Amino acid sequence: MLGHLDLNTTQGYVAVYPEEVIRHYRRFVDQRRGVRPSEEYREPTATEWADFRDHFSLRKVALGTCDRPYGTPCQHEHACVRCPMLRLDLAQVPRLLEIEANTHQRLEEAHRMQWLGEVAALKESLRHINGKKKQVDRLRGQAEQGESGPGSHG
Template structure:
């Protein structure tokens, strides 16, 4: 990012980055820089293999639990796969049907939860539109993620 905002040579960026890392390490506990065990490496790899979900990819940080109990449509960490837009629309249709039933049965707690899900689905649909526009303009990198 520094290169994008400041006219510097790549060597200068690398030198400043290394200087920052060296300085940061002096302030951090040394046990953070030990070799991980085989079990820790396996856990780390498993985390990333488990990030693929039906609607796309879960971008939650390593070592953090899923706070939405796998209700991915409500999660801001979900990065949609454009190919899964039909699945998102199916989820929306099903949620609207369930909302209608909950309203008829006066299951007010269910009504509130389903309305919340529909708000999140609307957000995900907007994300799909942004991704589609970005894909059409050939944008890539961090700014194209949503």
């Protein structure tokens, strides 16, 4: 809010109570809307609502959930292991490991056949898969911290 990622930062800078921060923010939004074209604030059509709803129903993918913003195309052509917008489902880690093993097999074949373009693409996929495995470690760490982190009683 007001250029900060965290409301507490905003509160610290303006040294005000939450009600005043909200009032300042609402004033900012009202002023911002005053300079924006009014057609941006019209009621959406039934088709627009359906498109919006459908976008979110299509977010579930084999490895987890796609967190790309509404109205944006998939720039990775649904190659989710390469996409930073994929939020992995920890239950799908075995699937990720299968994809990794298959990619290694395909890389061996590409080397053998001297398909250099394929070699480069598969190496890139493996680099991203390694990043997803690191994401798994972070997610597991967060889950463990949530279960036994500071302030827990167990």
